[in-house]
Amino acid sequence: MWEQIRSNQIRSVVLVTAMAALLLLIGYFLGLYFFDSGVGGLVIAFAVWLIMSLVGYFQGDSILLSLSRAKKISRDDYPRLYNVVEEMKIASGLEKMPDIYIIDDPALNAFATGRDPNKASVAITSGLLQKLNRDELQGVIGHEMAHIKNRDVLLMAICSVLLGTIVILAWYASRSLIFGGMTRSRSSSSRGGGGGQLQIIILAVGLVLMILAPIIAQLIYFAISRKREYLADASSALYTRYPEGLASALEKLGNSTAELKSANQATAPMYIINPFRKKGMRAADLTSTHPPISERVRILRAMGGGASFNDYDTAYRQVHSASKGILSAATASAVGSVGLRAASTAEPAVEEHKSEKVERTREVSDVMLRLNNYQTISCDCGTRLKVPPTFKDRRVECPRCGRIHTV
């Protein structure tokens, strides 16, 4: 379980380095063109990247959380969610309890953020809380914990900052190459003939680079992201010892059509499922941040008798009928045989009880109302009044029995 992090890191480092090289290449060409010196461009590219990285490193999680309008909750707000997170924290061996946030959105999604495992947060939509039973919730939280534990969050942050820098530089550069290029090349050619040929070559290569770089960078970004998703799924199965939980949660996530309002292209890989997915996305889709849900579910369900990485790898090979697994060999053999556990509900929850669903919906909406500063008053007749913070009157009448309560 610990070797896997390292062996995966090597691969990720290669890909990140490729992205960084791309960035430097852009900077070099920019410098060559605008200042006649590649070094100047390198410095500018590096400076832009450094500033963005620093902001991302120190403020990234709070920016992300406020962008998604997430609300922080404490243990008393929602004991069940807090307990499930704590359970997964223990199972993953994380040292510090991550902060828990709820996003008030009917879409089904969740993400993890934070620059290191000791300063992490987990965010989950209220829609997801309503839809999932305890085992499924555990699977989802286990997946997010794995992202934190494997330091995916930091890796993806580094990647998205690199991607962002490349996109920004390429955008400005291509604009100025196209619109400003004419005047610039005329002024330099008047200075003396010899450099003209070279200038045109640089211009051509630069233009191609400006167009291709963002696309290549994005593909690399997506490749890293997809691999991380598989690993997080495998880790979740290992933590919970119950792959079916995550599988059925993913199935529910896949069946919902509500789109998360507060997500955007840059934050997409942070979520457990791609917030912009289309129905029936193809398996080998290069331009996707996440593997298709149906495939993730199939792999989890194919994990016959165990919950170890080895079992996940075997299942992956089985589903893909390929000889090469998704996890490295060192990873797969890191933990020996690992048995499964039974479902936590006494009866297998094939058909969930309706009352349970209603109860859960009520529970979640109560939590959301409390988080939005609604005041709850219990009337003696059994009715519970939820008074919004904008309510001005001092007294409120129970609609059922007519008793008067003071707010």
Add this chain to the structure above:
Amino acid sequence: MIWAWILIAVVVILIIIFIGTYNGLIGLRNQVKNAWAQIDVQLKRRYDLIPNLMETVKGYMKHERETLEAVTKARNLAQQLSSAGAGERGKAEGELGMALGRLLAVAESYPDLKANQNFLALQEELTSTENKISFSRQYYNDAVLRYNNKTQMFPSNIVAGMFRFQGGEFFEVTVAEQREAPRVSFT
């Protein structure tokens, strides 16, 4: 001259390997200790929750004296053994888990009790504590496995032998029926 340099290089490399192995062993041993402390926290939490549960349940379950007494007895026994080793403790905790599972299963047939907010909160806490115990046990056993492997495998076993790193003891809950979730049928 060249031979002297090679000798020095070999010695330096050996020292580096030695330091690495020693530190690795220390790290693993601390991980085992830490994981054990985690289990301990959860087991203590369970001891603390049981008296509350008893208070809440007592008024409703008048005819379940035996079940209730079994839980109290198992709890006291487990608490007495709380400074014992992993093996002995596992047995006592297994009994307690069994007794609690039986109690919660019986509680299903008391609708009044199931409507009690206090009981529902306690039930959530207990369920979660059970889960936390098994998750921390899982993590602890993984840590022990890694530590034991390191102390027994060549070449780290040489360093382990020199500094008396003795492997850890697995924490197994040794009640045969406990391995399966309690099944209840209402016929």
